[in-house]
Amino acid sequence: MKAITKNLLIAAATIIGILIVAVIIFPIYVIIVSSLSSAVSLFTPFQPFPNPLSFQAYYNVLFGSTARFFHRLGNSLFVSLLSLALTLAFVIPASYALSRFRFAGRRTLLYGYFAFNQFAAGMGLSGLISLYAILNYLNLLDSLVVLAVIYTAGGIPFNTWLLKTYFDTIPKDFDEAAFVDGASYFDVIFRVLLPVAAPGIATVAVFSFMGSWGEFIIANTLLSPENYTVPVSLNILLGSPATNWNLFAAMAILYALPVVVMYIIAQKYLQAGLAMGGVKR
């Protein structure tokens, strides 16, 4: 009798779980369905299943000339990968130093980065006004390289914290032993620590990539149409009544794909980073 009650409870709870997940992923389902439908405009009523099933939208996005998706995708990729490389180059040494060395100003810097993290968005927009003025003066407004540098600079406090916390979990014996064997700082960072810290570094890399890949406001403010990244052009695409909704959906799916793949691969680490929310200790 008790076993039956338990099985019933399991069935009921699992069904409730499935229902909740279904409601939550409904918006994602709608985009997928629309991307697989043939020419739907925003004014066509929503259909729960693609009827007839068509890959025309994907074909148009990838090989058609109107949406220029490849061009946009190239812009986004360029900015995100450049920013990723810069982030690693600047963040790894700094977080190593913050984790291993004790020096004057260390706590101040750590707390400064921490506080900035919480404060960033509000002040960041205000900084964007100055940045606009300065870049306008230097004639650098519409540059993808500058955009990548801005993204990198914006992510330094968070990424440094994140990696510093990861370095903290690696026992000091590791590098100590290498020093004793006569290794230089350079050797210790590149040959000893980096292989051990690979998961932490991967997390920073993914956060950095996802940050630049998804950033909208700064790109929208600084870039001219020729240099638009994918999120900016998605907004413009949806804003125009002439847009085919299935084309938008296909573009959106392709845009989300790299991020989702990354998420699936690095899920464990990313969830830890999410729980941290940029704040730890």
Add this chain to the structure above:
Amino acid sequence: MKRRPKFSLHWRASDSKPDEKSGAKQPRTLSGNVWTTNRAYWLIIPGLLLFFVFNLYPIIFSVYLSFTDAWFGNINFSFKFIGLANYQRLLSGVGTLFYYSLGRTFLFVGTSVSLKVLWGLALAIIFNSQFIVGRRVFRSFLILPWTLPAVLSILAWRALFYYPVGAIDTIFQSIGLPQVNWLGNATNAFIAYNIVEVWLAYPFMMTVILAALQSVPPSLYDASRVDGASSWQRLRYITLPLIWRPMLFATILTSSSSFQTLLIPYLLNGGGPSNTNLMVMLWGYQQAFQNFYIPGMMGQAAAFFMLISLIILAFMFIGLKVGGITAEE
């Protein structure tokens, strides 16, 4: 197995180098020499410099901008210092939406944060239940909203809310409910903002609460079951007292992000209809970058962000206090 430090000539030689500043003063232990060093600065300064030039300095400069009459016409550094005029105009409330947007935003913080906490708590409890088969798979799906780029999700929601043919209205019609003009009506749009904000941000609440729930020792529940406690009593007297601190911390963080909501109003309907749902960040952005052809607007926007930052500072201060308490445990 731990490696014992080997005796090494190389190390000894570098240890006694005369140019090694720290060498003489510090105790002659390995830790003393290796971990306390000025070389750390060379590793930190490049990143700090980049951060300073492209992030901190613009913010500091915008403090000055807030005392000027900057707009698009004079943004090439020909703007003038005008003292506190921007602040006076904003605080007087005459002809500006300062107090209105602030009020609307605090209303949004109140509603969206309550919904996020309740929804996050409910999901965490449900998906921590031993009765759900395949909890891990469920949780992977539940975190999806956090994974996707926010712009994409918000634009998808905008299409879902599209009146009268969007997915939501189509479903409403097919089950006999009246169709709702989601984004064309002040109250409905406000509800839509809340829905999207909860959808975007609950994974954070849920993850924090789930982590806290999993740290509750199961023996406590077993003991309470023996004593005949109901499941409500277990939730009220065991679970909640043990998870309220991480929850409080997450609530403060998520309040701050609700207060700073920008993409949701901007992408859904531009804070409309006709500015009825203008949130503070959006209004600041509009002043700076959409109305910048109006003289003085960029300066006024900078001043506006200064005032808003004071409020965010308060959030942060409370967060640090509560966070400090959490860290001590």
